[in-house]
Amino acid sequence: MAIEVIKEDITKLKVDAIVNAANKSLLGGGGVDGAIHRAAGPELKEACKKMNGAETGEAKLTEGFDLPADYVIHTVGPVYRDGEHGEPEKLKACYANSLKVANEHKLQSVAFPAISTGIYGYPLDKAAKIAIETVKEELERNTSVTKVVFVAFDDKTKQILENQL
Ligand code: ADP
Secondary structure, X not given: OEEEEEEOOHHHOOOOEEEEEEOOOOOOOOHHHHHHHHHHOHHHHHHHHOOOOOOOOOEEEEEOOOOOOOEEEEEEOOOOOOOOOOHHHHHHHHHHHHHHHHHHOOOXXXXXXXXXXXXXXXXXXXXXXXXHHHHHHHHHXXXXXXXXXXXXXXXXXXXXXXXXX
16 A cells, blocks of 8 residues: 655545545635636536535545546545544545545546645644544555555645655
């Protein structure tokens, strides 16, 4: 199994699927979600409209349209309050369910942003621990996924993910 950390704009990656840190509406928003919708083009929003949103921790797949990636897996991270409102379990579910969806579609390479650590306020060190642990667990199962890329958008996120790895 191969896990790597890179600093990059996730919308530039040519992998089987990039994961979107979406909101429950799945209709686009700020941060990485906005960047993915802009790069994928308007067809992505049309595809997302048909999915009737998602609950926190769920993951749903669409095509990638104008993106270099073939697919987008949309998952909804938890909004961080104090860590005592199920946030760790929900964040774990985002990573695990995204990889389950990738496996159902026989995908091999998947790239994740640092889900919930932007607008949703999840502390980076705690989120990175959950992200790396969960992906390792899932890759130890029988899955089509052979490569996971953690995509940091800034140096601090890259450093924390690398240390955790
Ligand atoms: P959330 O609402 O889940 O917190 P955000 O999009 O606000 O989602 O932030 C999640 C992470 O994605 C942050 O680390 C942010 O810096 C990063 N990010 C924003 N734009 C991009 C991008 N184009 N590629 C990769 N990561 C990005």
